[in-house]
Amino acid sequence: MTDLSRFPITQKWPAQHPDRLQLYSLPTPNGVKVSIMLEETGLAYEPHLVSFETHDQMSPEFLSLNPNNKIPAILDPDGPGGKPLALFESGAILLYLADKTGKLIPQDAAGRYETIQWLMFQMGGIGPMFGQLGFFNKFAGKDYEDKRPRDRYVAESKRLLGVLDKHLANRAWIMGDDYTIADIASFPWIRNLIGFYEAGDLVGFSEFKNVARVLETFVARPAVVKGLGIPKRG
Numbered sequence: 492m493t494d495l496s497r498f499p500i501t502q503k504w505p506a507q508h509p510d511r512l513q514l515y516s517l518p519t520p521n522g523v524k525v526s527i528m529l530e531e532t533g534l535a536y537e538p539h540l541v542s543f544e545t546h547d548q549m550s551p552e553f554l555s556l557n558p559n560n561k562i563p564a565i566l567d568p569d570g571p572g573g574k575p576l577a578l579f580e581s582g583a584i585l586l587y588l589a590d591k592t593g594k595l596i597p598q599d600a601a602g603r604y605e606t607i608q609w610l611m612f613q614m615g616g617i618g619p620m621f622g623q624l625g626f627f628n629k630f631a632g633k634d635y636e637d638k639r640p641r642d643r644y645v646a647e648s649k650r651l652l653g654v655l656d657k658h659l660a661n662r663a664w665i666m667g668d669d670y671t672i673a674d675i676a677s678f679p680w681i682r683n684l685i686g687f688y689e690a691g692d693l694v695g696f697s698e699f700k701n702v703a704r705v706l707e708t709f710v711a712r713p714a715v716v717k718g719l720g721i722p723k724r725g
């Protein structure tokens with residue numbers, strides 16, 4: 492049986508099945524990228540809830556795996572060379588799981604780089620900009636009298652949605668006919684922007700018909716429906 496005891500994170504979140512991939516997460520837009528990917532690929536995994544209510548992400552055990560105190564993170568007992576691999580950053584995890592399984596990323600070099608390009612577009616654009624918009628629209632930032640910070644993120648989010656909408660015209664998914672990790676990275680954030688962040692009207696979401704069409708197909712996938720609820724909140 493695999494021994495994961497040298498990883499301090501397993502002291503706070505013991506592995507019942509140390510031979511399975513260990514997921515440390517919460518069902519946020521970044522967290523569900525990985526649970527959806529795991530559901531889509533069919534890899535065996537064991538989810539562990541990292542609760543923000545109890546600041547679990549700041550615990551020494553969590554920081555031993557991710558010094559950046561953010562979910563999601565994984566510990567794969569069967570990493571490269573058969574050795575355990577610990578990883579954080581959802582984009583890196585998606586790419587790792589796609590390479591490990593040979594799924595959800597094109598196998599030709601050009602298609603692979605194009606997928607990574609759109610993955611980076613999400614990681615460097617959609618995620619950070621939508622996240623700031625959420626802060627200024629729904630959370631502490633909504634009480635600021637000066638609306639210029641909010642409006643800056645509204646404008647940038649609209650611009651990014653416009654880029655994606657144009658790209659999706661006549662395409663089923665970001666990479667055309669192939670559903671990939673670029674979709675898994677992006678659509679949980681779009682769902683969150685118009686759902687939990689309540690920013691649909693602010694960004695004029697009804698203009699982005701192609702984004703809305705693909706989002707609808709995405710959220711109907713059985714693996715997405717399942718992944719959106721993993722790990723179960725306590």
Ligand SMILES: N[C@@H](CCC(=O)N[C@@H](CS)C(=O)NCC(=O)O)C(=O)O
Nearest residue numbers: 519521548560561562563580581582
């Ligand atoms: N770039 C990181 C961002 C992860 C991230 O922002 N996670 C948030 C939840 S969606 C988090 O863990 N926040 C906890 C904190 O900042 O203390 C990734 O994609 O993995």
